[in-house]
Amino acid sequence: MAFHFPYEVKALSFVWPIVFLGGGPLGFGSWLGDFKNEIGFRLRPTLMEFQVVMRRVRGDPLSLVGAMIVLFFMMVGLLAPLLAPPSHGVDPYICPYDGPMIGELKIYPPPSPPSPEHPFGTLQGFDIYYGCIWGTRTAFRVGIPVIFIALALGLLIGCTAGYGRGLVDELLMRLADIFFAFPGILLAIVLVVALPSEWQINLGPIRFAVTLSQLDKLVLALALVGWPSYARVIRSEMLRVKQEDYVEAAKAIGCSGFRVLVQHILPNSMYPILTMAFLNFGKTVLFAATLSFLGFGPEIGYADWATIISHSRNWIVTAPQDPFRFSFTWITPSMFTFALILGWSLLGDALRDILDPTLRRI
Amino acid sequence: MRLISYIVRRLLFAIPTLLGLSLIIFYTTMFFPPRQRVRLFISESQYQNPRGPDPVPALIEKYHLNDPFLIQYTTWLREVLRGNFGYSHSYNKPAVNIILRFFPATLELIIFAAPITIFGGYTLGVLSAKRAHRKGLHGDIVDYVTRTITTIGYSLPSFVLGLLLLVIFYLVLGWIQPGRLSIELQTFVSSPTSGWVSYTGLLTIDGLLNGRPDITLDALRHLVLPVIILVTQNLAILTRITRSSMVGELVKPYMVTAKAKGLDEENVIRHAKKNSLISVLTVSGVLFATMLTGVVVTEYVFLISGIGSLVVHAASNLDFVLLVDVSLLFCVVFMLFSLIVDIAYAYIDPRIKP
Numbered sequence: 001m002a003f004h005f006p007y008e009v010k011a012l013s014f015v016w017p018i019v020f021l022g023g024g025p026l027g028f029g030s031w032l033g034d035f036k037n038e039i040g041f042r043l044r045p046t047l048m049e050f051q052v053v054m055r056r057v058r059g060d061p062l063s064l065v066g067a068m069i070v071l072f073f074m075m076v077g078l079l080a081p082l083l084a085p086p087s088h089g090v091d092p093y094i095c096p097y098d099g100p101m102i103g104e105l106k107i108y109p110p111p112s113p114p115s116p117e118h119p120f121g122t123l124q125g126f127d128i129y130y131g132c133i134w135g136t137r138t139a140f141r142v143g144i145p146v147i148f149i150a151l152a153l154g155l156l157i158g159c160t161a162g163y164g165r166g167l168v169d170e171l172l173m174r175l176a177d178i179f180f181a182f183p184g185i186l187l188a189i190v191l192v193v194a195l196p197s198e199w200q201i202n203l204g205p206i207r208f209a210v211t212l213s214q215l216d217k218l219v220l221a222l223a224l225v226g227w228p229s230y231a232r233v234i235r236s237e238m239l240r241v242k243q244e245d246y247v248e249a250a251k252a253i254g255c256s257g258f259r260v261l262v263q264h265i266l267p268n269s270m271y272p273i274l275t276m277a278f279l280n281f282g283k284t285v286l287f288a289a290t291l292s293f294l295g296f297g298p299e300i301g302y303a304d305w306a307t308i309i310s311h312s313r314n315w316i317v318t319a320p321q322d323p324f325r326f327s328f329t330w331i332t333p334s335m336f337t338f339a340l341i342l343g344w345s346l347l348g349d350a351l352r353d354i355l356d357p358t359l360r361r362i
Numbered sequence: 363m364r365l366i367s368y369i370v371r372r373l374l375f376a377i378p379t380l381l382g383l384s385l386i387i388f389y390t391t392m393f394f395p396p397r398q399r400v401r402l403f404i405s406e407s408q409y410q411n412p413r414g415p416d417p418v419p420a421l422i423e424k425y426h427l428n429d430p431f432l433i434q435y436t437t438w439l440r441e442v443l444r445g446n447f448g449y450s451h452s453y454n455k456p457a458v459n460i461i462l463r464f465f466p467a468t469l470e471l472i473i474f475a476a477p478i479t480i481f482g483g484y485t486l487g488v489l490s491a492k493r494a495h496r497k498g499l500h501g502d503i504v505d506y507v508t509r510t511i512t513t514i515g516y517s518l519p520s521f522v523l524g525l526l527l528l529v530i531f532y533l534v535l536g537w538i539q540p541g542r543l544s545i546e547l548q549t550f551v552s553s554p555t556s557g558w559v560s561y562t563g564l565l566t567i568d569g570l571l572n573g574r575p576d577i578t579l580d581a582l583r584h585l586v587l588p589v590i591i592l593v594t595q596n597l598a599i600l601t602r603i604t605r606s607s608m609v610g611e612l613v614k615p616y617m618v619t620a621k622a623k624g625l626d627e628e629n630v631i632r633h634a635k636k637n638s639l640i641s642v643l644t645v646s647g648v649l650f651a652t653m654l655t656g657v658v659v660t661e662y663v664f665l666i667s668g669i670g671s672l673v674v675h676a677a678s679n680l681d682f683v684l685l686v687d688v689s690l691l692f693c694v695v696f697m698l699f700s701l702i703v704d705i706a707y708a709y710i711d712p713r714i715k716p
Contacts, residue, residue: 062513178382181649181700185655186673190685193677194390236642286519290655293521294662294674309521313663327529334522342517343582349513349602 002270042073063350069343077136084133111329123329134303142288149223154230176228184225191221192296237269282344305333376697383693395428402448448683457687466563467668475592483597487604495612524663540665592656607641624703
């Protein structure tokens, strides 16, 4: 039985090797040539496609820059405990405080400019350098769960709709429409406000309380805003894949409905939304930062770029005679935020152009 | 005639969505205790009566706030349909009055920002795509510059751009203060004895109607920076979308046919332009959402008393009545917007019958 893969699905599947192996910057397209003879006939078009992609990546300097920036931030996030060692026994995401105190009470001093102990200065006694380094982790810690929760929700609802058809499909897609019609930022703000900090879950014999920090609320709110687009795409993909001959063939040889769904339909309709999820990461970080800037993020002292920027805002207008006096407090975290989002969108743009089979010939 | 029946049909289809939206919006308030949820119903500050018995238990009883969710929801929906939108505790006024007072500032921002975004973004996108088509995937210098600027505009968080412009133009150059008007004009406009009549709430138009062109000019001056921020991000998105859909159209077989017929380049491009508009319309919902995000951030940074800063204020004061009403308002606005988009589809694409 010949497997017939739709072209764009195969093309999009190349996001993953490139992303995970760093294929662009490392450039292992060259040894691929020798390797090619070893691999059987079935993989040959795949490898040729991969070589085309590699050539494109090398030809487009912007995608390399994007990949470099993204890798840089991944390294910073991974090496955060080395770059800015946290003190023992404290939550590492809380910036070290260096300022006057009365007992346990912190008296927030005005920002102090960069100095040898605090390379980026301090904001109300909190070290900005520490906040920027650990803020990288916060960005990933917000972005990745948001994407995963939204993806899981979208997958569940989209699959049910696409496979169930009929009334189920209609109802679930109307639900997606409803979430679509709710302007994202409003929904996120409403959810951040409405979600309780402590959730008593009482299911008869099973009883437990969930405590949500401000950051968890942000993650949940963003995920609830994000799922409908995944649900729509997975549904339409499934409707398309269901028509393919190989699904018919699988049914004909007597596969169960569940097996057809999991083994044949899902793997072939997953790639578009995986790609979408990957590309959405930058957007998610930006959205989270915006909410955090508006004051719905973690409290002051938490290592989060937008939180630092948000609290610097109060100090901007306090020194009219010397406008740049306190600008160090927000310029560095702003540059971190900008760089991460820029890197991601450069990489994403390049990948989109490179992997789009309809743009091949231009 | 067919168009009218189409519009009616679309409006009928919008009703279930609106019901679903209101269900979700109302459900989010269920996390608050009934004592606070009373504010969704009352129109006066009846419950703050310091003397006399506590009126709240009676109100909770009256509006079924201890009953199951669906009963509460229908009670609330009936009140909303009767025009009772609740009471804002942070402003101590009925919520409708607050929203009506804050809406014009936002409207004014959008009136100026939207046309610039739409025309600018579309023109830039078409231009960039033409160059890209002529020179291969990466285009020439115009395409390159456009792509770089749009990528930066897309990635630069609007609050960072806002703070940057605020520091440069307000603190360093001293040109513009935050707000909608200069302080002296603001006090003039808000003082009850000045004879200022607020016809529309839009300061630029009211200035002309009141015979005060200086106020119009001042309001325009204060609009420049906020509009720049609003435009930047949306322009970037629109340009990118137009460019990619245009590039996609320019390689389709009908373009070859048009060229083979001997059409000159302008006419060939015109074919592609119309078709690329369709995909631009498809993402207009995204543009609406980014515009709203931009509005919230811009108003927050520039201290403009519009819906955006109202949302932030309401959320940080847990004034959920205002949040509920603003959400309802924007959901209705969005439904109307998508109706207009759907009508525009029918005009642009003859394959879609209204």
